[in-house]
Amino acid sequence: MHKQVSSPAESHAQTDRKIMIDLIQEFLTTDTASLAAVGVSFGGPVNPIRGLVHLSHHVPGWDNFPLQKWLQKHLNAPVALDNDANAAALGEHRFGAGRHCKDMMYITVSTGVGGGLILNNQLWRGSDYMAGEIGHTVVDLNGPLCLCGKRGCVERFASGPYIAERARKWLMEQPDRGRILRELVHHDLKMVNAQMVAQAAEEGDDLAWESLEIAAHAIGIGIGNAANMINPERFVLGGGVTKSGKRFWKKIDDTAHQTALPGIHFEIVPAKLGDDSPLLGAVALAEDLINSEISDTSE
Amino acid sequence: MHKQVSSPAESHAQTDRKIMIDLIQEFLTTDTASLAAVGVSFGGPVNPIRGLVHLSHHVPGWDNFPLQKWLQKHLNAPVALDNDANAAALGEHRFGAGRHCKDMMYITVSTGVGGGLILNNQLWRGSDYMAGEIGHTVVDLNGPLCLCGKRGCVERFASGPYIAERARKWLMEQPDRGRILRELVHHDLKMVNAQMVAQAAEEGDDLAWESLEIAAHAIGIGIGNAANMINPERFVLGGGVTKSGKRFWKKIDDTAHQTALPGIHFEIVPAKLGDDSPLLGAVALAEDLINSEISDTSE
Numbered sequence: 001m002h003k004q005v006s007s008p009a010e011s012h013a014q015t016d017r018k019i020m021i022d023l024i025q026e027f028l029t030t031d032t033a034s035l036a037a038v039g040v041s042f043g044g045p046v047n048p049i050r051g052l053v054h055l056s057h058h059v060p061g062w063d064n065f066p067l068q069k070w071l072q073k074h075l076n077a078p079v080a081l082d083n084d085a086n087a088a089a090l091g092e093h094r095f096g097a098g099r100h101c102k103d104m105m106y107i108t109v110s111t112g113v114g115g116g117l118i119l120n121n122q123l124w125r126g127s128d129y130m131a132g133e134i135g136h137t138v139v140d141l142n143g144p145l146c147l148c149g150k151r152g153c154v155e156r157f158a159s160g161p162y163i164a165e166r167a168r169k170w171l172m173e174q175p176d177r178g179r180i181l182r183e184l185v186h187h188d189l190k191m192v193n194a195q196m197v198a199q200a201a202e203e204g205d206d207l208a209w210e211s212l213e214i215a216a217h218a219i220g221i222g223i224g225n226a227a228n229m230i231n232p233e234r235f236v237l238g239g240g241v242t243k244s245g246k247r248f249w250k251k252i253d254d255t256a257h258q259t260a261l262p263g264i265h266f267e268i269v270p271a272k273l274g275d276d277s278p279l280l281g282a283v284a285l286a287e288d289l290i291n292s293e294i295s296d297t298s299e
Numbered sequence: 300m301h302k303q304v305s306s307p308a309e310s311h312a313q314t315d316r317k318i319m320i321d322l323i324q325e326f327l328t329t330d331t332a333s334l335a336a337v338g339v340s341f342g343g344p345v346n347p348i349r350g351l352v353h354l355s356h357h358v359p360g361w362d363n364f365p366l367q368k369w370l371q372k373h374l375n376a377p378v379a380l381d382n383d384a385n386a387a388a389l390g391e392h393r394f395g396a397g398r399h400c401k402d403m404m405y406i407t408v409s410t411g412v413g414g415g416l417i418l419n420n421q422l423w424r425g426s427d428y429m430a431g432e433i434g435h436t437v438v439d440l441n442g443p444l445c446l447c448g449k450r451g452c453v454e455r456f457a458s459g460p461y462i463a464e465r466a467r468k469w470l471m472e473q474p475d476r477g478r479i480l481r482e483l484v485h486h487d488l489k490m491v492n493a494q495m496v497a498q499a500a501e502e503g504d505d506l507a508w509e510s511l512e513i514a515a516h517a518i519g520i521g522i523g524n525a526a527n528m529i530n531p532e533r534f535v536l537g538g539g540v541t542k543s544g545k546r547f548w549k550k551i552d553d554t555a556h557q558t559a560l561p562g563i564h565f566e567i568v569p570a571k572l573g574d575d576s577p578l579l580g581a582v583a584l585a586e587d588l589i590n591s592e593i594s595d596t597s598e
Binding site: 137 | 344427438440441442447451520523525527528530532
């Protein structure tokens with residue numbers, strides 16, 4: 001069974017928590033099975049060990065909320081949580097493009113650029129549970145200013161909004177170029193988004209391709225840097241921007257392999273679970289809880 | 300007991316291997332103790348699991364040599380080996396600035412820039428045993444060309460030879476600057492090395508400081524990137540270039556913390572074992588062999 005409820009516009013943490021509980025109660029009345037465990041993928045920084053949400057960048061009221069304890073009290077079942085990038089890494093590793101892969105990095109390129117690491121078949125979270133933040137690694141120390149305050153982050157070149165912004169700027173500066181992209185948005189430059197840029201590039205628009213190419217180059221360098229630093233065997237790429245076509249993928253792959261030292265081997269593959277990678281990661285978190293309980297009682 | 304023998308100029312792998320064996324035989328005849336285990340820190344890429352040396356960049360004849368098996372046969376004792384950066388990380392973790400630290404990265408800045416990772420109290424080697432290569436991560440995609448063929452690697456800005464080269468170039472281009480550095484080398488620009496640059500900077504030479512500052516900035520970004528990607532609790536810095544004074548360290552520390560995302564915490568400390576970190580890492584490798592044998596026989 002599968003059900004999705006969106007958080008309302010201008011929601012508050014309390015409202016969202018009520019939605020969570022109601023949703024689960026509904027399952028429990030319609031399904032004969034009882035609740036063995038709950039896994040949560042949260043869209044913001046968390047402390048998975050203490051079961052704490054640090055904050056949400058979108059919804060107020062989450063600051064330092066003990067979500068794990070709170071859910072356990074209301075649902076009378078064990079609960080595990082992690083941030084959505086880590087959950088997505090876990091989901092792809094358990095059920096998707098990272099199966100049978102001991103060490104991998106999951107990277108999502110969408111409105112932001114994030115990631116999660118699996119080392120030795122386990123999530124590598126880091127000492128502040130912040131590992132995997134490839135989007136804010138710097139690849140161009142003199143580059144353009146990123147929202148985070150630094151210059152030349154991978155995200156500053158590669159996220160969807162920045163791909164669109166760059167194309168829009170060039171369309172304004174270069175009136176003779178970008179005919180295909182202009183027609184796609186009916187000459188309303190406000191309508192330019194990363195998906196349109198990708199479509200125009202596929203149809204042969206040079207300006208559109210150049211904006212995408214800059215994104216692919218930055219992602220490729222970020223991956224090559226991660227390969228030099230961590231040396232995993234596979235990179236799994238998800239998120240809307242990664243649906244930008246073969247030429248985009250080839251540019252990422254070529255750049256990443258040029259950036260990695262000789263002797264470092266890896267493959268870059270698309271995510272298999274689409275938008276569901278974080279949710280299936282939450283399933284994996286719940287599975288692990290159940291398995292650890294079984295091994296606890298059998299000891 | 301401690302003894303050091305240098306490899307002769309234009310040596311060959313066979314010569315070096317004979318030196319190794321002779322050295323150990325000498326210990327065995329002068330010391331009453333028998334040989335329990337041997338640890339090797341090798342200056343080049345190795346496969347520590349198969350006990351293979353891949354190659355040496357300095358001495359011919361090492362290509363794919365099974366050093367572990369060969370030493371075991373000649374010494375009749377268990378042997379473990381790793382590359383020098385990994386061994387140094389292990390040495391600092393076990394005996395130096397990384398003690399009681401679960402996750403750390405060791406970085407050496409010398410004629411090259413390399414590193415090794417300890418995650419969960421163990422060496423993280425990566426799937427090709429190449430993890431930790433922070434020196435060839437790119438921080439300036441439009442930067443100057445590195446020996447490795449890429450642009451803007453950390454090493455290209457931060458290694459001793461490049462610090463010296465940059466200062467030398469500026470001294471030639473800017474005849475009115477760098478008085479202190481010029482006097483230190485008695486106006487013979489060929490004599491400029493990274494140590495002289497550091498000394499001149501300490502004595503107030505602006506040109507010298509600017510060359511060092513570029514190195515510190517690149518190292519700081521490399522560390523900040525590693526913190527975002529891996530999130531270890533400590534960075535331990537060794538190698539000659541890291542002896543370049545307080546201002547150099549402050550620049551590294553400030554840049555690294557500016558590069559890391561809010562919520563990511565770490566400290567940057569100097570290595571404690573100096574040039575001996577790789578050797579003490581070899582001791583740690585041997586210790587681990589002995590301990591694993593004890594646990595094998597007690598099972």
